Amino acid sequence: MKITKAQFKIIEHLLPVQRGNVKIANIQVINAILYIAEHGCKWRGLPEHFGKWSSIYKRANRWAKNGVLDHVFEVLQDADVINIQVNEVSLDSTIIKVHPDGTGALKKNGPQAIGKSRGGWTTKIHMVAADDRTAVTFSLSPGQSGDAPEGRALLKTLENCGWEGTNVIMDKAYEGDDTRQLVFDLDMVPVVPPKKNRLTPWEYDKEMYKKRNEVERLFRRLKGFRRIFSRFDKLDVVFRFFINFSLFMDRLISVNRP
Template identity: 80%
Template sequence: MEITAQQFKIIENLLPIPRGNVKIANLQVLNAVLYVAEHGCKWRGLPKKFGRWHSIYMRANRWAKQGVLDDVFLALQDNDIINIQVDHVSLDSTAVKVHPDGTGAFKKNGPQSIGKSRAGWTTKIHMVAAGYNRAVAFSLSPGQAGDAPEGRKLLKSLENCGWEGTQVIMDKAYEGDETRQLVFDLGMTPVVPPKCNRLSIWEYDREVYRKRNEVERLFRRLKGFRRIFSRFDKLDVVFKFFIHFALIVDTLISVNRP
């Protein structure tokens, strides 16, 4: 897989003008990052066709620290590239195993959302998705963190989106009173089944709840990238760089997806 020139035109003006080794174009850097993300290889393992690996690494590292792909991701949301109508969103999380290369050096500068759970060293990716092909927001937490508290932080980020009346699809991990009340306070409608030990249960739209698989399908595509399926990076800023990159690539591909 590679990013085509036609797809690159969508985000070309959102990327900074190359500096340093200008012989390597931004499209070439993006396809090199795509190779690393897909294959999970080290930067030194890049094929020579992409150019000098260190030059590509330095530009990618600079983009990660400057939040370049964060801005591209937000710009794609604002431009509504994939042109879908938001009538519901899905909230969920997935766990990612941390490779031994990604553990240790906890005194290294920068946040590291890595924690020890039953599955060992893991990181959780929490995500709000609108449909199967559009991530709205995501965050990272240590693997042992609860879903509901992190989910509420993401939901609060939707406060000024103008999505009043939107249905929020969640599984039973988010059926607590505090989470449901937050959804109501945001002017949205929670679609979440009550737990079996609830004294007072509520009705929910079972037909809409079936669409919860959309965020699962998005997670499945993300984990097709080996640098996301297994976390090799100690710092959150680098791991988020690859997640933003994968989401951007998925959006660009979805433009031509039926």
Template identity: 75%
Template sequence: MEITPEQFAIIEDLLPVQRGNVKFLNLDVLNAVLHIAEHGCKWRGLPERFGNWHSVYMRANRWAKQGVLEKVFLALQEAEIINIRVDHVSLDSTAVKVHPDGTGAFKKNGPQSIGKSRAGWTTKIHMVAAGAQTAVTFSLSPGQAGDAPEGRKLLNTLKDKRWKGTKVLMDRAYEGDETRQLVLDLEMAPVVPPKRNRRNPWEYDKELYKKRNEVERLFRRLKGFRRIFSRFEKLDVMFVFFIHFALIVDTLFSVNRP
């Protein structure tokens, strides 16, 4: 799998302008990163056809620290959401096992959302999705963190979206009073089944709730990238870089997808 010049043209103007005698074009770097993300190999294991692995890594590292791919993701996401009618979003999380190579960094080097849960050392990806192919926002937390508190942090970032009346599909991990009240305060509508021990259970749209699988399908496609299926990055900044990269690639390859 490679990013074609036609697909690259969609985001070319969103990437830093190359100046001077530059050996690697941005498209070449993106395809090298795609190989790393797809196959989960080490930077040093990058095939020779992609050029010097260290040069590719240095540019990717620089882009990660500058938030370059986050800007590209937001631009594509805004364009995608403008073209669809957002009548519901889904909130969920997924756990990612941390490879031994992804541990051991000094805390002073930067945030590391890695924690020990029943599954061992894990990171959780929390995400709000507006469809099976459209991520709205996401965040990271240590594996042992609760879904509801992290979910509320994500929901608070939707204040400026002004999606009045938008349905928020959530599973029972988010059915607490505080989370549902936050959704109502945002002028959105919670669609979440009550726990079986609720004294006063509420009715919810069971047919619409079936669409919560959209965020799960999005997680499934993200985990098709081995660099996301297992966390190899010691610092959040690089893991977030690969998540943004996977979301961008998924969008680019879905342009002509039926």
């Protein structure tokens, strides 16, 4: 996978301008990060044709800590080049196994959403998706965290989005009263099946519920990037960097193929 010059022009103005005697252009750095994300290799494993690995690493690390790709992700959501038509959204989470290289950082270095569950050291990605290629928002939590509380925190970010009447598709992990009431408070419609032990079960749109697989397909696409399939990064800020990068790069390349 490689980004073309035409595709790069869509995001070029959103990246910091390099000043001084800079030998490695931003497009070269983007393609190097894409290689790392796709293949999951260490920075030292970058092929030589990308340039000096340490220079690329330093620039990528600076972008991560400055939230550069968070900004790119937000801008592309609102841009005409990637126009999100929201008729319904899906809420779900997925478990990411943490590689030994991703553990052991000092807490003072920054947040680390890593916890021990039955699967060992894991991180959860919680996501609201508009379709199988478009993430609306996401967050990280330790692997042992419950889905519903984290899901409610994400849903609250949708307030004042102008999506009144939009269906919110969720599985049974989110069928609790607090989560459903929050969706109603947002003037949205919860589409979630009740658990079998519900004394007063409700009706829900079963055909609409079938679209829940879209967020699962998005997770599948995201895990096609080896740097997401396993977490190698100790700090959340760097892991988020790769998630943002993989999301918008996959979308950008797929909808703007020459």
